[in-house]
Amino acid sequence: MALQEFAQRITRCRDCKDLSGGREVHAQVERSDLANNLLLKNLLVEMYAKCGSLEQAFEVFSSIQARNAFSWNIMMSGYAQNGDLRNAERVFREIPPPVRNLVSWNTLMAAYIQNGRLADARDLFDQMEERDVVTWNTMLGAYAQAGYLDEARRIFDGMPAWNVATWNAMICGCVENKHLAVGDSLLEKMPEHSLVAWNALLAANADAGHLETVLGIFKRMNGHLEDAKRVFFEMPYGDLISWTAMLSAYAQNDRIGEAMAMFDRMPRHCVVSCNAVITGLCESGDLAAARALFDAMEQRNLVSWNAMISGYARRQDLASARDLFERMPRRDQISWNTIVAGYAQHGELEESRSLLDRMPERDAMATTALLAAYAQIGLLEESIELYQGFPSPSRDVILSTAMVAALAQAGRLHEAQELFDRMPHWDVVSWTSLIAGYAHFAHFNSAIALFAAMPCRDLVAWNALIAGLGQNSRIESARALFDQMPWRDLISWNAMIAVYALNGHHALSLELFLAMAMEGLEPSDVTFSSVLTACAHAGMIDRCSSCLESMRSDYSIEETLEHRRALVDILGRSGQLHRAREMIQQQSGDGISWTTLVGSCKIHGNPDLAKHAARQAFSLDAKNSAPYVQINSAMDRSPDFPEIWCVSQRTSARSLPAAVGSISRSPFFLFFLPKRSGRGRKASGFKGGRSFSDVSLSNLDEKEHRFVGCKRRGAWNFNTGYWKERMTRKEALGCWQRQCRTL
Structure with a gap:
């Protein structure tokens, strides 16, 4: 029985608390070749603990020879969940210090809280040298639920950073203790609202008869329409404010059909309700309907104009956006930011800069958009000039973070670190941008030191460091970091699966994919891309x-181009070259798939198909040199390869990649020369199989030294067919021109 099937059966027994079934699967595992598999051992410990059989859980735990952090934590968690705090504490103390991680501390602290030992939990909290957001949230929630709101608020205010769970715990504590005004004020400050917080405050204020407060909350609701709808229809009356609030809730959640239906049912319309519908229509892509409503409005305000400009900019209709912008009776910072960012994000950098220079008061948001756009296409000096030209006192954390990210992405890590150190304060993105830069350029000591100094690590920072380690083949370090994560999202799993797949550890990649499924996470198309890559490299058709x-x-995931490329790769690697070609042709072909097929032809010795695939790849992407590199290597093996390989009469000379070979003004491209066989100087002297440097008739004078190369290599004489160890520039030029005329 395969590992996957064993793991699935153990997990089913765990979820159903089927102890007898679990024992039966355990017996089968012991009789198989997977008796010592760490994943299965850990799953068995967890299954027995969930079923309440702690003795058997400990028996399996004791049999694990190389326990990892997960092994220790699930054993401790099993004792804690079954109320055996004494043994949970014993396991915690026995965990080796290098293995004991934040999950271990958090698990024991949560166990204390669940068993009413709040003082012990606080003692443990105070002993911790390192805390994450889960640690803080657990302690805060415990105080809030126990009615100690003052202590909960002190914990809340002392936290280095908050997430949604932090706000939920604090707001629900206020609601449960009847501090509704405090809860509502916290909700207003909450950066990302959640269903838990909304429901708690809506229900509490409705029960207390605070109708205006309910309406205020209701108007701010985003993403929870069923609650909004229930509150709306239970109201004793509906005025223009409540109608508009409900309409906005539909529009902001992409339910534009229901928003339009409510708009049509409204007793009368106002500017706010029209703006809500215009915004919803623009976000759904129906710009024609949005413009029709905009033109029909008797009165418009800045929000109306800005909504239409933003809609056009997002859909890349910059001409219409600019037309409206120029016709505005007056503009605010949002108007300028929208149009500047619109041009910047769609690559119109000169126009974006021109508009930025026209702004009455240059804004950090617009400057950030253009700075990031410059950095994205490698114009780092322009980014630096833009940043340095912005008044220093007005530089906010977002603008400075964008500059740090630009410097880090360009590899100028020392400057990025200096700017980071000069920032008055940082947010999570600031830390993560610099960590990602260090990790990408393999400065792992600096990346890890910065990561350790981070006051509150979010998942993006963990994921960036794991991806950087993986890209530089630091696989064990990436896995160690992955195992230390206090919690993981889909991106974390995808990153680690990709690390294994791209570094040739196909079995581990597939095993981790299985472990992710056991955790209850549904894979995405990105997950399957990595898994298919692993299958391809392992030859598992x-x-x-x-x-x-x-x-x-x-999972109802549609097949993407990445998935089809992986399938082409696996067919090619297994020698099914013609089937791979048929698959590429069925999917209308793409340059990367054809290039992959060239590499497979090299492996299996099919020069004719390799030439065909390379021509197809070039016709689809003339600027990509990969097919030429592949075909060059592949054809070196073929004794019957023609003396000169010429491609695509229909392609301009300028489009051939400079890295590939020489370019002539003729309709053909001279690609490279083959290796020779035979007697005499023609055979022994030729150093062929190499492409020439980037030379065309139009620029030969300034670059001919690159064509001739270093003198000890010489050049090929097209007239005689012989290699000449020494060739003057005049001779080389004459040979080149005569050959170009004959092509």
Whole structure:
């Protein structure tokens, strides 16, 4: 029985608390070759603990020879969940210090709280040298639920950073203790609202008869329409404010059909309700309907104009956006920011800069948009000039963070660190941008030191460091960091699965994919791309096909181009070259798939198909040198390869990549020369199989030294067919021109 099937059966027994079934699967595991598999051992410990059989859980735990952090934590958690705090404490003390992580501390602290030992939990909290947001939230929630709101608020105010769970715990504590005004004030400050907080405050204020407060909350609701709808229809009356609030809730949640239906039912319209519908229509892409309503409005305010300009800019209709912008009776900072960012995000950098220079008062948000756009296409000096030209006292954390990120992405890490150190304060993105830069350029000591100094690590920072380690083949370090994470999201799992897949650890990649499924996370199309890559490199054709079928049927994920490329790769690696070609042709082809096929032809010795695939790749992406590199290497093996390979009469000379070879003004491209066989100087002297440097007739004079190369290499004489160890520039130029005329 395969590892996956064993793991699924153990997990089912755990979820159903089927102890007898779990024991039966355990017996089968012991009789198999997977008796010592760490993943299965850990799952068995967890299953026995969930079923209340702590003796058997400990028996399996004791049999694990190389326990990891997960092994210790699930054993401790098993004792804690079954009320055996004494043994939970014993396991905690026995965890080796290098293995004991934040999850271990948090698990024991939560166990104390669940068993009413708040003082012990606080003692443990105070002993912790390092805390994450889960630690803080657990302690805060405990105080709030126990009615100690003052202490909860002190914890809340002392936290280095908050997440949604932090706000929920504090707001629900206020609601449960009847401090509704405090709860509502916290809700207003909450950066990202959640269903838990909304429901708690809506229900409490409705019960207390605070109708105006309910309406205020209701107007701010975003993403929870069923609650909004229930409150709306239970109201004793509906005025223009409540109608508009409900309309806005529909429009902001992409339910534009229901928003329009409510708009049509409204007793009368106002500017606010029209703006809500215009915004919703623009976000849904129906710019024609939005413009029709905009033109029909008797009165418009700045929000009306800005909504239409933003809609056009997002859909890349910059001409219409600019037309409205120039016609505005007056503009505010949002108007300028929207149009500057619109041009910047769509690559119109000169126009964006011109508008930025026209702004009555240059804004940090607009400057950040243009700075990031410059950095994205490698214009770092322009980014620096823009940043340095912005008044220093007005530089906010977002603008400075964008500059740090630009410097880090360009590899100028020392300057990025200096700017980071000069910032008056940082947010999570500031830390993460610099960490990602260090990790990407393999400065892991600096990345890890910065990561350790981070006051509150979010998932983006963890994921960035894992990805950086993986990209530089630091696989064990990436996995160690992954195992230390206090919690993981889908991106974390995808990153680690990709690390294994791209570094050739195919079995570990597939095992981690299985472990992710056991955690209850649904894979995404990105997950399947990594899994298919692992299957391709491992030559697992059947597993690749079953993964694709599972992706479609079990998870309703549509097949993407990345998935099809992986399938082409696995068919090519297994020698099914013509089947791979048919698949590329069925999907209308793309340059990367054809280039992949060239590499497979090299492996399996099919020069004719390799030439065909390379021509197809070039016709689709003339600027990509990869097919030429592949075909050059592949054809070196072929004794019957023609003396000169010429491609695509229909492609301009300028489009051939400079890295590939020489360019002539003729309709053909001279690609490279083959290796020679035979007697005499023609055979022994030729150093062929190499492409020339970037030379065309139009620029030969300034670059001919690159064509001739270093003198000890010489050049090929097209007239005689012989290699000449020494060739003057005049001779080389004459040979080149005569050959170009004959092509």
